[in-house]
Amino acid sequence: MPWSAVDPDRHAFAWDDEEASRVAAVIASMVPRPGAGWKEEFRFTDEVTVLLAARYGRWACGWHWAVGEGGSGGVVTSWCCASHSMGEPEATAAKVIASMLEWRDWLEELAERFARLAPPAGVDAEERSWHLERAATRLVTVVVDRTGHECGWYGLCHTVLTWFLSSTGMGPDSARAAVEAAIGGRFESWTEPARTLVDTVAEDLAVGLTGERPYRDR
Numbered sequence: 001m002p003w004s005a006v007d008p009d010r011h012a013f014a015w016d017d018e019e020a021s022r023v024a025a026v027i028a029s030m031v032p033r034p035g036a037g038w039k040e041e042f043r044f045t046d047e048v049t050v051l052l053a054a055r056y057g058r059w060a061c062g063w064h065w066a067v068g069e070g071g072s073g074g075v076v077t078s079w080c081c082a083s084h085s086m087g088e089p090e091a092t093a094a095k096v097i098a099s100m101l102e103w104r105d106w107l108e109e110l111a112e113r114f115a116r117l118a119p120p121a122g123v124d125a126e127e128r129s130w131h132l133e134r135a136a137t138r139l140v141t142v143v144v145d146r147t148g149h150e151c152g153w154y155g156l157c158h159t160v161l162t163w164f165l166s167s168t169g170m171g172p173d174s175a176r177a178a179v180e181a182a183i184g185g186r187f188e189s190w191t192e193p194a195r196t197l198v199d200t201v202a203e204d205l206a207v208g209l210t211g212e213r214p215y216r217d218r
Contacts, residue, residue: 003166006059008108013056020097026051027096028089041082048096056100059107063100065156073152073189075143076102106146110160113139114167129206130214136182136202139164144192154187161205181208 004010030047032040045064052060065074070081078098079085086092117138119131139160147153158179165175182205187193193201206214 001058001061002172003163004172005057006062006107006163007167008059008104008111011057011059013104015101023055024090024093024097027093031086031089031092038083041086044086045082052100059104060100062103062107063096065103066099067147067150069151073147073150073155075106075146075156078102110163111167113142114164117164118168125210125212126215129210129212132209133202133206133214135164136161136205137198140193140198140201144198149190149192151189153189154183157187158183165209178205178209181205 027048030044030051032044049061049063052063062074062076064076064079064081065071066076066079066081067074068080070084071079076099079095085095117131117135119128119135123131140157143153143157143160147156158176161179161182162172162175165178166172170178182201184204186197186201203214206212
């Protein structure tokens with residue numbers, strides 16, 4: 001999903017106890033019977049995603065992007081995967097809602113970080129490069145921390161950096177290409193990147209976008 005589809009500043013989200021109760025009841029009614037099999041479990045996840053996206057917007061599709069192998073390297077901790085997270089209907093619905101709210105909190109946190117880290121308007125290429133390097137370093141670091149650098153964590157890293165560049169006005173395709181060129185397969189599952197590697201990726205991203213190496217404070 002592009003940043004425009006998940007940016008919380010563009011997509012308001014109203015939530016209260018009444019809404020929580022209403023949605024929980026619907027989700028609970030969708031939970032398949034115990035022992036239904038993996039096909040039913042996957043169907044449940046897909047159907048819940050469709051429900052949440054239709055009700056709140058495409059941003060909600062990330063509700064089950066969980067930490068580790070079961071969730072493909074995301075940040076959500078309230079949900080693992082269908083086979084481990086599903087159980088009694090009411091308890092399952094509660095996990096889904098907690099996961100969606102956790103995902104929304106993550107998006108709001110990212111929006112705040114992006115605003116703080118964005119290069120100021122009107123700066124020259126060298127200073128812009130410095131801001132981009134700093135932003136990339138900090139964003140990679142927070143992704144590593146929140147995912148525990150478990151299986152597939154680098155996928156979220158790609159996404160977050162692409163979203164950051166998009167938030168500064170870059171088109172999503174150009175942002176994605178710039179991030180891919182900077183990372184270049186150097187991040188791996190179950191491996192915490194060395195600080196020198198994070199710094200190198202951040203500098204490569206900045207130089208690739210500006211043609212200038214970041215200036216250094218003396």
